[in-house]
Amino acid sequence: MTTPCIITVAITGSLPQKSDNPAVPISIAEQIESTHEAFEAVATLVHAHVRKDDGSPTSDPELFGRLVEGLKKHCPGIIIQLSTGGRSGSGRERGGMIPLRPDMCSLSTGSCNFPTRVYENSPDLVDWLASEMVVHNVKPEIEAFDLSMIFKAVEMQRAGKIKGPLHVQFVMGVKNAMPVDREVFEFYVTTLKRLAPEATWTGAGIGRDQITLNRWSLELGGHCRTGLEDNVRLDRDTLAPSNAALVQRITEMTEAYHRHPATVAEARQLLRLTA
Numbered sequence: 001m002t003t004p005c006i007i008t009v010a011i012t013g014s015l016p017q018k019s020d021n022p023a024v025p026i027s028i029a030e031q032i033e034s035t036h037e038a039f040e041a042v043a044t045l046v047h048a049h050v051r052k053d054d055g056s057p058t059s060d061p062e063l064f065g066r067l068v069e070g071l072k073k074h075c076p077g078i079i080i081q082l083s084t085g086g087r088s089g090s091g092r093e094r095g096g097m098i099p100l101r102p103d104m105c106s107l108s109t110g111s112c113n114f115p116t117r118v119y120e121n122s123p124d125l126v127d128w129l130a131s132e133m134v135v136h137n138v139k140p141e142i143e144a145f146d147l148s149m150i151f152k153a154v155e156m157q158r159a160g161k162i163k164g165p166l167h168v169q170f171v172m173g174v175k176n177a178m179p180v181d182r183e184v185f186e187f188y189v190t191t192l193k194r195l196a197p198e199a200t201w202t203g204a205g206i207g208r209d210q211i212t213l214n215r216w217s218l219e220l221g222g223h224c225r226t227g228l229e230d231n232v233r234l235d236r237d238t239l240a241p242s243n244a245a246l247v248q249r250i251t252e253m254t255e256a257y258h259r260h261p262a263t264v265a266e267a268r269q270l271l272r273l274t275a
C-alpha cells in the first residue's frame with residue numbers, strides 16, 4: 001500500500017480578508033466551524049493563524065489558546081499546528097504561543113523576499129523559536145521557501161536543535177521567493193531524502209498553483225496542503241465556498257495517484273506524534 005496522504009488545511013493565514021472571499025474564517029468561532037467542516041472532508045492537520053476583530057493578524061497567545069481549546073473539542077485528534085510566521089508579529093512575540101504546547105508550530109529556517117517585504121528570520125530568532133519548541137515538546141514544520149532552508153533544517157537537527165524526524169514543507173509560488181518549478185521541486189524531494197531519509201514532506205503552492213503542488217505531492221509520495229490562506233479560488237472565475245471544498249478536491253484526486261487521505265491515527269503515526 002502507498003503512503004497515506006496527510007491533508008493540511010491552512011484555514012485563515014494573515015492576509016486574506018472577507019472582501020477577498022467571505023468564506024475566510026476570521027473569528028475564533030468561524031475558525032472552529034471551518035476547521036470542523038474541513039476535518040469531515042478528511043483534513044487531519046490544521047495550520048492556523050489568529051486575527052484581531054478588525055481582521056488584522058496577531059500572535060496573541062490568548063486568542064491562540066481559545067482556538068486550540070475549541071479545535072480539541074470539536075475536531076478530536078486533529079493535528080494542531082500554529083503559525084510563528086512573520087506577518088503576525090515581530091521578534092520573540094512570534095513564538096508566544098509555543099508554551100500552549102500544540103502538536104506542531106511552523107518554523108522558517110531562513111530569510112527571503114516576499115511580495116512587498118523581506119521575510120526576516122535571523123539566525124538568533126530561528127534558534128530561539130526552535131529551542132522553545134524543544135522545551136515544550138512541539139514538533140516544528142520547517143517552512144522551506146528555498147533550498148538553503150532545507151540544508152539549515154538538517155544542520156539544526158544534526159546539532160540536536162530539532163528533535164525527531166524532520167517534517168518539511170516546500171513552499172512554491174510566493175512572489176519574489178521560489179516560483180513553481182517542477183525540476184526544483186524534484187530536487188527538493190531528492191535532496192531531503194538524501195540528507196534526512198526519515199523526513200516527511202508536504203508541498204504547498206500559492207494561488208492557482210495550489211492544485212499543481214497538490215498533484216505533484218500526490219505523485220511523488222508527499223503530503224498535501226490546501227486552504228484559504230494560500231488560495232481563495234476553485235478556478236479563475238469561482239471563489240472556493242469553504243476550506244472544506246478545497247480539501248475535498250484533494251480527497252477526490254487521491255485515488256488517481258493510488259493514495260488515500262490519512263486518518264488521524266495514520267497522520268499521527270507518520271509524523272511520530274502521540275495522541
Ligand SMILES: [Zn+2]
Pocket residue numbers: 010013014047048049083085229
Ligand atoms: Zn501560515
